[in-house]
Amino acid sequence: MELIKIVLAGPRGKMGSEALKMIESTPHFHLAAAIDSRNGGKKIKDLPGLPPLDAVIYEDLDICLDEVQADVLIDLTKPEIGKKHLEIALERKVRPVIGTTGFSEDDLKRLSQLADERETGAIIAPNFAIGAILMMKFSQMAAKYLPHVEIIEKHHDQKLDSPSGTALKTAQLINEVREAVKQGHPQETEDIAGARGAELDGMRIHSVRLPGLVAHQEVIFGGEGQTLTIKHDSMNRSSFMPGIRLAVENVMKIDQLVYGLENIIQ
Numbered sequence: 380m381e382l383i384k385i386v387l388a389g390p391r392g393k394m395g396s397e398a399l400k401m402i403e404s405t406p407h408f409h410l411a412a413a414i415d416s417r418n419g420g421k422k423i424k425d426l427p428g429l430p431p432l433d434a435v436i437y438e439d440l441d442i443c444l445d446e447v448q449a450d451v452l453i454d455l456t457k458p459e460i461g462k463k464h465l466e467i468a469l470e471r472k473v474r475p476v477i478g479t480t481g482f483s484e485d486d487l488k489r490l491s492q493l494a495d496e497r498e499t500g501a502i503i504a505p506n507f508a509i510g511a512i513l514m515m516k517f518s519q520m521a522a523k524y525l526p527h528v529e530i531i532e533k534h535h536d537q538k539l540d541s542p543s544g545t546a547l548k549t550a551q552l553i554n555e556v557r558e559a560v561k562q563g564h565p566q567e568t569e570d571i572a573g574a575r576g577a578e579l580d581g582m583r584i585h586s587v588r589l590p591g592l593v594a595h596q597e598v599i600f601g602g603e604g605q606t607l608t609i610k611h612d613s614m615n616r617s618s619f620m621p622g623i624r625l626a627v628e629n630v631m632k633i634d635q636l637v638y639g640l641e642n643i644i645q
């Protein structure tokens with residue numbers, strides 16, 4: 380397999396540090412450089428707790444790509460930075476694999492257009508865990524028959540965005556197939572604001588943030604005399620790594636933006 384040269388943004392983060400181990404253990408991946416909000420000029424191996432990799436750290440992606448040859452950018456930072464990095468990478472025909480969440484529908488449209496203009500592949504995946512992809516696919520199947528649905532997503536309390544990217548993607552997939560329904564009682568009230576959660580396309584999404592959690596989601600369907608719960612738990616961040624590896628390999632073969640790993644794993 381041909382060597383894929385990678386720039387990783389966010390190497391000190393919970394996901395980024397796990398991704399470094401994945402890159403290090405993948406023979407056809409090479410870490411060309413890393414982007415960090417500090418530590419510019421140092422090497423990854425200089426930072427405590429990170430693998431002994433010689434890749435140089437830059438604080439600015441533009442400057443990095445002036446100096447370093449790269450095929451793929453992996454971004455695991457935070458919403459506003461992920462968007463900026465995606466644009467810079469596409470402008471320079473470096474293929475982005477974005478795990479960072481917080482993209483709106485407008486962002487996705489604009490970035491998809493940019494990927495088309497630049498004829499450069501890009502993957503934005505709200506969730507890289509195979510089990511989570513299946514949970515979303517099974518939820519889409521169920522919604523055709525059980526259109527009354529609520530989503531409960533639960534994450535660690537350091538998460539910046541809500542609802543999660545996974546919950547938004549799940550709602551989008553469900554919305555593609557389910558008939559329009561008015562859920563709940565027509566005269567229901569919210570006696571404390573937010574009691575019924577966020578509303579998206581007629582569905583309710585509830586976001587739980589607690590220490591001790593990693594990443595979890597339940598999709599609950601209600602029908603006559605029955606409920607169906609589809610549930611996924613990521614117990615640790617290594618659960619996301621096979622999906623990132625797959626995305627890096629696949630982004631080399633496409634020339635448009637793909638939103639969601641379910642479009643890659645058929």
Ligand SMILES: NC(=O)C1=CN([C@@H]2O[C@H](COP(=O)(O)OP(=O)(O)OC[C@H]3O[C@@H](n4cnc5c(N)ncnc54)[C@H](OP(=O)(O)O)[C@@H]3O)[C@@H](O)[C@H]2O)C=CC1
Pocket residue numbers: 388389390391392393394395414415416417438455456457458460477478479480481504505506507508619
């Ligand atoms: N798609 C998926 O499967 C998954 C996606 N995620 C998403 O990935 C993102 C990262 O999550 P997580 O690792 O938990 O978050 P962390 O907060 O642990 O890590 C984010 C890292 O990004 C760094 N960072 C911030 N600004 C910049 C910048 N300008 N350039 C480079 N690095 C920067 C932060 O450094 P500093 O703290 O010094 O600012 C930090 O080290 C989130 O958006 C999360 O939702 C998470 C898990 C799975």
Ligand SMILES: O=C(O)C1=N[C@H](C(=O)O)C[C@H](O)C1
Pocket residue numbers: 480505506507534535538539542543544545546593594595
């Ligand atoms: O911030 C996280 O941790 C996660 N973010 C992604 C999301 O917003 O769905 C994926 C996973 O749930 C972990």
